[in-house]
Amino acid sequence: MSGAHFPMMTLNAPTRRPSVLHIFKVYYPDLFGGTLSVIRDICTGLKDTFTAAVLVCSRSGGAPKIVVNDVAVERVHSFGDVLSLPAAPTYPWRLWRRITEHDLLALHAPFPLADLVFAFGLGRGRPLVVHWHADIVTHAGLRFIVEPMMRRTLRRAAAIIVSDPVLVETTPLLQEFADKCHAVPFGVDVAKYDRPAVQPADVNARGRLVLACGRLVPYKGFDVLVRAAHSRNFEVWIVGEGREREHLEQLIRDYGLQDRVRLLGSVPESERVKLMRIADVFVMPSVTNAETFGLVQLEAMAAGRPVINTALDTGVPYVARDGIEAITVPPGDAPALADAIETLINDPDRRRRMGQAARHRAVTKYSTTAFREGVETVYRRVVAEEAIAAKDVGLSAPASRPHTAGGFVGAIRIAAALAWSDMRHRYVRSLLGPFWMSIQMAIMVGVLGSVIGHFSNAGAVARLPMLAASLTAWTFLNSVVLDATTALQGATSLIKDRALPPVIFLLQCTFRQGLFALHNATVPLILWLALTPRDISGAFVALPGLALFIVCTLALSLVLGALATRYRDIKPIIESSLTLAFLSSPIIWTSDMIDRSSPVMRLNPLTHLFAIWREPLVTGHVATTSLLYVLGCLAVLLLAAVVTVTHLRKAAFWI
Amino acid sequence: MASITLRDVCLDYPLYGAYDFSLKRRLLGRLLRQGSEMRTIRAIDNVSIEAKAGARIGLAGPNGSGKSTLLRLIAGVFPASSGQVAISGNIVPLLGLGAGVNLDFVAADNISLLLRISGRKPTPDILDEIWAFTELDDRMRRLPLRMFSSGMLMRVLFATATAFPADILLLDEWLSVVDENFSAKAEERLLKMVETAAIVIIASHDHGLLRRTCNSIINLDHGRIASQIPLDAPVPFPLELREKRA
Numbered sequence: 047m048s049g050a051h052f053p054m055m056t057l058n059a060p061t062r063r064p065s066v067l068h069i070f071k072v073y074y075p076d077l078f079g080g081t082l083s084v085i086r087d088i089c090t091g092l093k094d095t096f097t098a099a100v101l102v103c104s105r106s107g108g109a110p111k112i113v114v115n116d117v118a119v120e121r122v123h124s125f126g127d128v129l130s131l132p133a134a135p136t137y138p139w140r141l142w143r144r145i146t147e148h149d150l151l152a153l154h155a156p157f158p159l160a161d162l163v164f165a166f167g168l169g170r171g172r173p174l175v176v177h178w179h180a181d182i183v184t185h186a187g188l189r190f191i192v193e194p195m196m197r198r199t200l201r202r203a204a205a206i207i208v209s210d211p212v213l214v215e216t217t218p219l220l221q222e223f224a225d226k227c228h229a230v231p232f233g234v235d236v237a238k239y240d241r242p243a244v245q246p247a248d249v250n251a252r253g254r255l256v257l258a259c260g261r262l263v264p265y266k267g268f269d270v271l272v273r274a275a276h277s278r279n280f281e282v283w284i285v286g287e288g289r290e291r292e293h294l295e296q297l298i299r300d301y302g303l304q305d306r307v308r309l310l311g312s313v314p315e316s317e318r319v320k321l322m323r324i325a326d327v328f329v330m331p332s333v334t335n336a337e338t339f340g341l342v343q344l345e346a347m348a349a350g351r352p353v354i355n356t357a358l359d360t361g362v363p364y365v366a367r368d369g370i371e372a373i374t375v376p377p378g379d380a381p382a383l384a385d386a387i388e389t390l391i392n393d394p395d396r397r398r399r400m401g402q403a404a405r406h407r408a409v410t411k412y413s414t415t416a417f418r419e420g421v422e423t424v425y426r427r428v429v430a431e432e433a434i435a436a437k438d439v440g441l442s443a444p445a446s447r448p449h450t451a452g453g454f455v456g457a458i459r460i461a462a463a464l465a466w467s468d469m470r471h472r473y474v475r476s477l478l479g480p481f482w483m484s485i486q487m488a489i490m491v492g493v494l495g496s497v498i499g500h501f502s503n504a505g506a507v508a509r510l511p512m513l514a515a516s517l518t519a520w521t522f523l524n525s526v527v528l529d530a531t532t533a534l535q536g537a538t539s540l541i542k543d544r545a546l547p548p549v550i551f552l553l554q555c556t557f558r559q560g561l562f563a564l565h566n567a568t569v570p571l572i573l574w575l576a577l578t579p580r581d582i583s584g585a586f587v588a589l590p591g592l593a594l595f596i597v598c599t600l601a602l603s604l605v606l607g608a609l610a611t612r613y614r615d616i617k618p619i620i621e622s623s624l625t626l627a628f629l630s631s632p633i634i635w636t637s638d639m640i641d642r643s644s645p646v647m648r649l650n651p652l653t654h655l656f657a658i659w660r661e662p663l664v665t666g667h668v669a670t671t672s673l674l675y676v677l678g679c680l681a682v683l684l685l686a687a688v689v690t691v692t693h694l695r696k697a698a699f700w701i
Numbered sequence: 702m703a704s705i706t707l708r709d710v711c712l713d714y715p716l717y718g719a720y721d722f723s724l725k726r727r728l729l730g731r732l733l734r735q736g737s738e739m740r741t742i743r744a745i746d747n748v749s750i751e752a753k754a755g756a757r758i759g760l761a762g763p764n765g766s767g768k769s770t771l772l773r774l775i776a777g778v779f780p781a782s783s784g785q786v787a788i789s790g791n792i793v794p795l796l797g798l799g800a801g802v803n804l805d806f807v808a809a810d811n812i813s814l815l816l817r818i819s820g821r822k823p824t825p826d827i828l829d830e831i832w833a834f835t836e837l838d839d840r841m842r843r844l845p846l847r848m849f850s851s852g853m854l855m856r857v858l859f860a861t862a863t864a865f866p867a868d869i870l871l872l873d874e875w876l877s878v879v880d881e882n883f884s885a886k887a888e889e890r891l892l893k894m895v896e897t898a899a900i901v902i903i904a905s906h907d908h909g910l911l912r913r914t915c916n917s918i919i920n921l922d923h924g925r926i927a928s929q930i931p932l933d934a935p936v937p938f939p940l941e942l943r944e945k946r947a
Contacts, residue, residue: 201787221785222785223785223787224785225706225787456820459817459820460817460818460820463814463817463818464814464818467803467806467810467814470806470810471803471805471806474805474806474845475805539797539799539800539801540800540801540818541778542773542778542796542797543794543796543797543800543873544794544796544797544800544801544818544819545773545776545777545778545792545794545796546818609724612722613722613723613724613727614722614723615722615723615724615725615726616724695780696780698773698778698779699714699715699717699779700717700722
């Protein structure tokens with residue numbers, strides 16, 4: 047797992063081009079846009095030195111593996127977008143599987159789904175380059191979850207590529223890693239916009255055509271542009287498609303601008319080039335820092351257009367500079383935007399000068415060659431450094447390196463070792479070890495079975511195996527949660543003096559109690575063998591349910607364990623809640639002993655958590671409602687667990 | 702290559718009083734709009750350290766000046782409140798020897814567990830080597846650690862903790878090794894470890910020791926770097942391992 051020997055293989059085969067895996071949320075043909083054209087330019091620009099592959103999500107449900115412009119694109123199915131992120135549950139797993147097949151990983155940030163993989167320490171064997179396209183601007187409220195993951199990704203990255211040096215200064219997260227950042231400005235293929243016949247500001251005699259391009263999404267600020275057109279006399283053409291279309295159409299109707307403001311929808315690239323050349327003024331009214339560079343304004347500059355952009359804290363006002371190639375207005379300020387447009391419209395001479403300056407800057411500062419070479423230099427250096435590091439590892443004695451895979455896998459290994467030692471400790475103290483607890487449970491099953499036998503007349507003996515199984519499962523859940531509430535305090539010296547990640551000790555609880563539960567499981571097993579006709583088919587159907595039960599317990603223990611360490615008064619609450627839950631859930635009794643439709647029963651998550659593996663044992667199939675209910679709870683618990691784990695960094699302060 | 706880069710690092714250590722551990726109190730305080738201002742102490746104040754392979758840094762300063770906290774911050778125990786921390790290399794923090802020991806277990810099992818905790822696979826060869834270093838009777842391997850005297854226990858723990866070389870070695874208060882005869886050997890082992898480690902950071906009150914072992918000394922005071930003294934000729938010999946506790 048150390049991955050040390052894989053790069054060695056690439057050293058031995060120097061003829062092969064190293065391969066780069068580009069990691070992003072979407073790719074052609076599912077979407078068009080600035081970031082995508084950057085990835086495409088990297089893939090095609092570096093094709094002589096690097097083999098490129100792309101791993102993205104897709105909603106379209108087309109073929110999972112396609113080839114776009116000679117680049118292998120693998121598309122993971124997504125169920126649509128949730129919070130601007132593709133809901134592709136299998137993406138992290140697929141990414142993890144793909145990592146080892148490549149020599150270099152290029153993550154196009156922000157993409158939290160991929161950060162998840164790197165935050166868990168997976169894929170350490172491969173060097174990572176982060177292309178920082180933008181910070182998270184939308185859903186900033188969820189930043190506290192995403193930021194620790196992004197930080198871990200950046201910490202692990204060998205290099206970070208940004209489009210403009212100013213981004214490093216204005217983005218706090220990038221400041222922390224300033225020494226890894228490389229500014230490589232995007233390039234534009236100026237030749238595409240060459241058309242000698244066209245002179246700036248000559249085509250449209252009226253000189254009042256304003257053009258804007260981009261996906262119709264809120265941060266592009268096209269609504270500001272529409273409002274700016276109100277009670278002025280210039281024409282606005284907006285190229286692009288997106289979910290804001292209806293809103294913009296409504297706005298245009300409200301202001302009665304149908305004759306002067308047109309939404310052209312998406313147009314082929316050749317058409318867009320033509321539009322760029324006939325426009326009089328190009329406007330990029332973006333309103334948030336999600337616009338980090340504005341590739342589209344660079345295209346307008348290549349077409350020799352004067353630009354109006356906005357004073358964002360990003361590279362935008364540095365690409366086209368106020369007073370030279372552009373007029374920069376405050377973002378979201380419609381009157382200022384309108385004034386700037388009119389200034390340019392009324393001054394053809396200034397338009398011509400600005401257009402020429404813009405074209406000059408695009409040619410000299412933002413060539414595709416410079417971009418390609420900049421990226422290639424970073425890629426080559428990172429791959430070379432990795433090869434050297436791999437060589438070092440290979441040369442030093444193999445035993446002198448820790449055998450951990452690092453990160454999450456390493457944590458699980460240590461937790462398992464600790465849990466195993468806990469179990470052995472029981473055997474050290476007594477010959478029977480954890481079986482003492484099993485004997486205790488056997489007695490409890492016997493007593494409870496006979497008592498309950500008096501409540502209901504139907505075969506008390508036949509119920510015993512299920513009663514024992516339920517008690518085993520409950521003991522597991524109960525002990526895991528209780529152990530977790532004190533686990534971190536018990537491991538103070540290991541956390542503070544040996545710098546072990548706190549999450550290990552919460553995982554240890556589940557592992558240890560899992561081992562004890564295996565001991566206890568002998569009781570239901572013996573009863574089942576002795577008392578029932580041995581029908582094994584239900585047991586297989588019960589396994590997924592049992593797995594869900596364990597995962598839920600684990601997630602619950604992570605959350606409650608951390609909470610109880612931070613807030614000490616939670617522990618008694620948890621203890622009494624567990625007792626209450628034991629009594630109010632169908633563990634020692636079954637739901638058919640009482641009124642099934644009682645709302646407490648139906649809403650109690652424990653009812654369903656037990657039902658998903660008990661029902662299959664009895665009837666051979668699972669109730670869908672229970673399954674859905676448990677999956678819902680699990681989703682919430684997992685989310686809470688992820689948040690908890692990211693906050694566990696602070697646990698050393700609490701103990 | 703091992704390197705440590707701390708740039709303008711601050712650490713605000715939250716001071717949790719008895720009430721700060723109470724969720725009820727916290728919720729109530731928010732309800733009554735009481736200032737729930739968390740009290741913090743700046744344990745590390747604007748510290749910048751740049752260490753490349755070969756650096757031997759001694760941390761000196763009075764009690765509470767932030768030596769241990771700084772070591773823990775480098776080890777990754779505490780996250781920095783602000784500033785930049787970049788560390789590459791495998792860190793071996795030896796801040797307390799006794800962590801993770803189970804006195805009920807026999808010595809051999811304890812050694813295996815300690816090795817697993819630091820991410821190593823305990824193979825019979827490694828276990829033999831560690832035991833040979835302790836110079837204890839072979840039969841004692843099968844005895845529970847609670848039957849060991851504190852000196853013998855220290856031998857086992859020391860031998861285990863120093864069995865593997867480290868890229869970055871963090872030592873808090875020079876490890877105290879009790880036995881007179883063992884100390885020369887321990888000294889040699891530790892010295893060898895300090896030599897092979899790319900970066901060593903030692904926190905100690907013993908200035909003489911720091912002068913002998915390190916090539917630069919950082920004096921801390923109230924979490925700040927009060928002074929930084931480069932020592933030109935590191936003279937590792939003779940090294941006295943008997944620690945003088947302040």
